[in-house]
Amino acid sequence: MQQDIIIVGGGMVGLSLALMLAKAKIGVKLLEAIKYPNYDDANLAPYHSSFDARNSALSRRSVQIYQELGLWDALQEHATPILQVDITEQGSFGKARLRAEQEKVESFGQVIENAWLGRVLLTQVRQQPLIDLIDGVQVTALTQNEDFASIEAIRGEETLTLNAKLVIAADGRDSFCRKALGIGASVHDYDQVAIVTTVQTSKPHGHVGFERFSHLGPLALLPLPGEYRRSVVWPVKKGTEDEWLGEENDQHFLDALQETYGDRAGKFQKTGKRFCFPLSQVLAxxxxxxxVVLMGNAAHTIHPVAGQGFNLCMRDAYVLLRYLTEQQAKNADLGDAEMLLEYEKSRLKDQQRVIKFCDSVVRGFSNQNPFLKIIRNTGLLAFETIPGIKPLVANYAMGLKA
Structure with a gap:
């Protein structure tokens, strides 16, 4: 079977890119290893391996991309804007604050539940005639020659051989495609797992996102739909996760949040089920x-400390789309190797900046040396007081200066 483009991996990045291509009138075959759920109103957004309990902080740029795709009205049903960001360190004097009103923007971005984002994307993909979706399929080989890339895969008792001008590998951190091509990757294990859940607080969130650095790990508290619901992402030391998981530890978890945040959010009243995810940096x-071009976590998996990983992937996808539409307009080869190398080169500056920033924050705030704590908090005060810094950082965080 011959196809212009095959996307391997139907997570949020793969689905989003498939919809971008379809809007540009480029047909695509999308392969996903896991069977997708069937949605109904009684179970609005069941968890799937690609659309799990986590929430994503969509940057302003990512929101704009979904608006261009005509999806934002549906997505916004389970999203809430971030109008302010507060950054502090437990037990220290430094504090930094960003306000959307001061930066003259509607919001810095939107927090959305991954399960809902996945539902909306998948529903649209299933309705798009230019996307041939095959789920429950396992890729077993990826080879290429001058004319096309070839994929072998199995689906139940069926064996598939698929050829394409271009293969986009968006098959995750442990990408089979990356390994099949012999592309190495640098791996740094942060020795952390992210504890993820949703909590209810006595004070309304007021559309404020908190980043609170503590001795346990960098704790993010983000607003969710409903005045008193907040998303929690708390990276903690690997091996301590059992202390925070399970219903029997609900109160212990709430008490730890209370101790770390104080009364900024009021009383932490309820917690949902906690999930944990290992944290590492993987760079192809x-x-x-x-x-073949790598996309999403197959290209770069980064720490979630600043919520930039998915937004970086969305910018990658959008730029790749531009290169492919230019090739299509010239009736040129969509899998041209030189064009793909130009795409890669065009993205390196933005990628390296985000990767370095996230890694530096994790390493810098993990060190509890008193002298380094003074330097960190002096930096937060400088961020708060020196003119010109806030707009620059805000624009980068919103993905507008990529």
């Missing part, structure tokens, strides 16, 4: 080789 040594 190459992102384009021949007729």
């Amino acid at each position: 040594e190459k992102q384009a080789i021949g007729r």
Whole structure:
């Protein structure tokens, strides 16, 4: 079977890119290893391996992309804007604050439940005639020559051989495609797991997002739909996760949140089920080789400390779309190796800046040396007082200066 483009991996990045391509009148075959759920109104957004209990802080740029796709009205039903960001360190004097009103923007971005984002994306993909969706399929081989890339896969008792001008590998941190092509990756284990859940507080969130650095790990508290619901992402030391998981530890978890945040959010009253995810940085040594380009976590998996990972992937996808539409307009080869290398080169500056920033924050705030704490908090005060810094940081965080 011949196809212009095959996307391997139907997570949020793969689905989003497929919809971008379809809007540009480019047909695509989308392969996903896991069977997708069937949605109904009684179970609005069941968890799936790609759309789990986590929430994503969509940057302003990512929101704009979904608006261009005509999806934002549906997505906004389970999203809430971030109008203010407060950054502090437990037991220290430094504090930084960003306000959307001061930066003259409607919001810095929107927090959305991944399960709902996945439902909306998948529903649209299933309705799009230019997208041939095959789920429950396991890719077993990826090869390429001058004319096309070839994928072998199995689906139940069926064996598939698929050829395409271009293969986009968006198959996750442990990408099979990346390994099949012999592309190495640098891996740094942060020795952390992210504890993820939703909590209810006595004070309304007021559309404020908190980043609170503590001795346990960098704690993010983000507003969710409903005045008193907040998303929690708390990276803690690997091996301590059992202390925070399970219903029997609900009160212990709430008490730890209370101690870390104080009364800024009022009383932490209820917690949902907690989930944990290992945290590591995985960076592919190459992102384009021949007729294959890596996308999403297959290209770069980063720490969630600043909520930039998915937004970086969305910018990658949007730029790749531009290169592909230019090729299509010229009736040129969509899998041209030189074009894909140009795409990779065009994205390196933005990628390296975000990767370095996130890694530096994690490493810098993990060190409890008193002298370093003074330097960190002096930096937060400088951020708060020196003119010109806030707009620059805000624009980068919103993805507007990529």
